Amino acid sequence: MNTNTATQATPRKNAFLLFIHKLGSPPWFYDFSGKLIPWLWLAFALLAAWGLYLGLVKGPADYLQGESVRIMYIHVPSAWMSMLIYTSNGHHGLHRAGLAHPHHGSAGDEQRPGGRRLHAGRAGHRFTLGGPTWGTYWVWDARLTSELVLLFLYLGVMGLYSAIDEPRKAARAACLLALVGLVNLPIIHFSVKWWNTLHQPNSISITGGSSIDPSMLWPLLIMAVAVKFYYAANLLTRTRVRLLEQDLRKGWVRDVAREKAK
Amino acid sequence: MNPGLPAGAAAASLRGAFFALVRRDLLLAFRRRTELLFPVIFLLVVISLFPLGIGPSPQLLARIAPGVIWIAALLATVISLDALFRSDFEDGTLEQFVISGHPLTLIALAKIATHWLVAGLPIVLLSPLLALWMNLPLESLGVMVLTLLLGTPILSLIGSIGVGLTISLKRGGQLLSLLVFPLYVPILIIATAAVMAAADSLPFTQFLGLLTAGLITSVTLAPFATAAALKISLS
Numbered sequence: 104m105n106t107n108t109a110t111q112a113t114p115r116k117n118a119f120l121l122f123i124h125k126l127g128s129p130p131w132f133y134d135f136s137g138k139l140i141p142w143l144w145l146a147f148a149l150l151a152a153w154g155l156y157l158g159l160v161k162g163p164a165d166y167l168q169g170e171s172v173r174i175m176y177i178h179v180p181s182a183w184m185s186m187l188i189y190t191s192n193g194h195h196g197l198h199r200a201g202l203a204h205p206h207h208g209s210a211g212d213e214q215r216p217g218g219r220r221l222h223a224g225r226a227g228h229r230f231t232l233g234g235p236t237w238g239t240y241w242v243w244d245a246r247l248t249s250e251l252v253l254l255f256l257y258l259g260v261m262g263l264y265s266a267i268d269e270p271r272k273a274a275r276a277a278c279l280l281a282l283v284g285l286v287n288l289p290i291i292h293f294s295v296k297w298w299n300t301l302h303q304p305n306s307i308s309i310t311g312g313s314s315i316d317p318s319m320l321w322p323l324l325i326m327a328v329a330v331k332f333y334y335a336a337n338l339l340t341r342t343r344v345r346l347l348e349q350d351l352r353k354g355w356v357r358d359v360a361r362e363k364a365k
Numbered sequence: 366m367n368p369g370l371p372a373g374a375a376a377a378s379l380r381g382a383f384f385a386l387v388r389r390d391l392l393l394a395f396r397r398r399t400e401l402l403f404p405v406i407f408l409l410v411v412i413s414l415f416p417l418g419i420g421p422s423p424q425l426l427a428r429i430a431p432g433v434i435w436i437a438a439l440l441a442t443v444i445s446l447d448a449l450f451r452s453d454f455e456d457g458t459l460e461q462f463v464i465s466g467h468p469l470t471l472i473a474l475a476k477i478a479t480h481w482l483v484a485g486l487p488i489v490l491l492s493p494l495l496a497l498w499m500n501l502p503l504e505s506l507g508v509m510v511l512t513l514l515l516g517t518p519i520l521s522l523i524g525s526i527g528v529g530l531t532i533s534l535k536r537g538g539q540l541l542s543l544l545v546f547p548l549y550v551p552i553l554i555i556a557t558a559a560v561m562a563a564a565d566s567l568p569f570t571q572f573l574g575l576l577t578a579g580l581i582t583s584v585t586l587a588p589f590a591t592a593a594a595l596k597i598s599l600s
Contacts, residue, residue: 255547262543266534275597276530280544283526283590287548294551298558 129346130355136339143336150329158322176322180330245299249292256284256291270349382467383475390479393452404441405487411437412495423500430499431509431560432553437495438488438513439549442520443542445484449476449521449528450595459532460599469592477525477588485517505563508573512556515576522587523548529594552579 125131158176260277267273350356394401415433416426453459453476462472492513496506527544531537559572 252547252550255543259540259544259547262540263530266531266537266540272597272600275600276594279590279594279597280526280530283548286586287551290551291547294554298554 129350129353133343133346133355133359136343140336140339143332143339147329147332147336150325150332154322154325154329157325158319162318162322175319176326179323180327243299245296248299249295252291252295253288256288260284379467379471382465383471386472386475387479387482390476391482394479394483401483401487404445404484405491407444408437408441408488408491408495411440412498415499427500427502427564430496430501431505431557431564433499434492434495434501434509435512435516435553435557438492438517439520439546439553441488442484442517442524443545445480446521446524446528446541446545447538449480449525450532454532454598459595463596463599469595470588473525473529473591473595474584474588477521477591480525481518481521485521488517489513501560502564504566505560508563508569509560511573512559512576515573515580516552516556519552519576519579519583520549522583525591526587526594529591529598531598532595533598552576555579 126135154176159173162173260280263280264273264277267276347356347359412433415429419425419429450459453462463469465472489510492510493506496509501509524541524545527541527548528537530544531541534540555572555575559569559576562569562572
C-alpha cells in the first residue's frame with residue numbers, strides 16, 4: 104500500500120497504475136472498452152464454437168443420462184459464472200463503500216441483470232435436465248435449494264435497485280445489500296447443504312463422486328472460459344451505456360453522439 | 366460525540382442515550398397497547414391455519430410443529446419490522462437522531478433491542494402454548510423456547526438492515542420480505558433442526574451453540590449495516 108501511494112505522489116507513474124487511473128476517466132474508459140468489446144465477442148464466439156463442437160458433436164453421450172447430458176456444457180459454465188458474478192458484485196459493493204472508483208458502482212449495477220439471466224436460465228436447464236435424467240423436475244437437494252436461495256438474493260438486490268428512483272442512492276443501497284448477502288452467502292450455502300444431509304440422507308446428487316472423462320471435461324472447461332468472455336463483453340457494453348446516461352450533459356458524450364451522427 | 370467530555374462521561378452519556386431511547390420507545394409502544402398485540406394475534410391465526418389446512422392428525426402436527434412455529438415467527442417478525450423506524454422516519458425524528466452527535470449504530474441497536482422486547486419476546490413467551498397446540502412432544506418444548514429466545518433477536522437484527530434500506534420507499538413492506546427471508550434461511554434450518562433433534566432425543570446443544578454464535582455475530586455486525594442503510598435512505 105505504501106509503495107502505491109509513493110508512486111502516486113511522484114510524477115513518474117508506473118504503466119500499470121497509470122492504466123488503472125486512466126480507467127477512472129469515463130471518456131477514456133468508454134473509448135477503451137469500445138475497442139475491447141469486439142475482441143471479447145470474437146474470443147467468445149471462437150471458444151464457444153470450439154467447445155460446443157467438442158461437446159455436442161464429437162463428445163460421447165453419457166451412458167446413464169444419454170444425450171441430455173449435453174445440456175451440461177451450457178448449464179455448468181453458467182452456474183459457475185453466476186456464483187462468480189454474485190461474489191464480484193459484493194466486491195464492487197465493498198469498493199463503492201470504500202474507495203469509490205467511479206465505475207465500480209455502475210459495473211456492479213450492470214452485473215446483476217446478467218447474473219439473474221444466467222440464473223434463470225440455469226433454473227430452466229434444471230427442469231429440462233431434471234426431467235429426462237432424474238425422473239423428476241424438481242428435488243429439494245442441497246445444490247438446487249442453495250441456488251434457489253441465491254436467486255432470491257439476486258432478486259432482492261435487483262428489486263431494491265429498481266424500487267429506488269434516484270440512481271445513485273439506488274446503487275448505494277443495492278451495493279450495501281449485496282455486501283450483506285455476500286457475508287451471508289457461505290452461511291446460507293453450508294447450512295442448506297447441511298440441512299439436506301439432515302433431512303434426506305440419500306438424495307439425488309448429480310456429481311456423486313463420479314469422475315469425469317477428459318472427452319467431456321475439455322469442452323466443459325472451454326465453455327466455462329467462453330462464458331467468461333461473453334459476460335465480460337456484456338458487462339462492458341452495459342457499463343458503457345450506463346456511463347453515457349450518467350454523463351448525459353457532459354462534453355465527451357456530446358462528442359460521441361456527434362461522431363455517431365456522422 | 367462531544368469531544369469536550371472526559372472518556373468516562375462520554376461513555377455514561379452513550380449509555381444514557383441508549384437507555385433513554387429504549388425507555389421512550391417502550392413507552393410509545395405501551396401507549397398503543399392493542400397494536401402491541403397484533404404480532405401475537407397474527408402468530409396465533411397463522412398457526413391455527415395449519416391444522417385446518419393439513420388435518421388434525423396429532424402425529425403429523427407434532428412432526429411439522431417446529432417448522433410451522435418458526436415460519437410463523439419469521440412472518441410475524443417481518444410484519445412487525447416495518448414499524449421499527451417508520452414513525453421516526455416520517456416525523457423527522459430519525460434525522461434528529463443522525464445530527465444528535467450520538468453514533469447512529471448505537472441508536473440503531475437501541476431501536477432493535479426495543480423491537481425485540483415488543484415483538485420478539487411475546488413470541489418467545491407464547492411459544493410453549495403454541496407448542497402444546499401443535500402437539501409438540503414435551504421433551505422438545507424447552508428447546509423450542511430456547512431456540513426462539515436465541516433466534517428472534519437475530520431476526521430483528523438482520524431485519525433491521527432490510528428496514529433501513531427500504532424505509533424511504535412508499536411500499537417497502539413487500540420488498541422487505543423479499544430482502545430478508547433469504548437471509549433468515551440459516552436460522553430457520555438450525556433452529557428447527559435443534560427442536561427436531563430434541564424430539565428424537567438426540568443431542569441438540571451444538572445447534573444452540575450455532576444459534577448463539579449467530580446471535581453474537583449479528584449483534585456485532587448488524588447495527589453497523591443498519592446505520593449505513595439508514596444513512597443511505599436519508600441522503
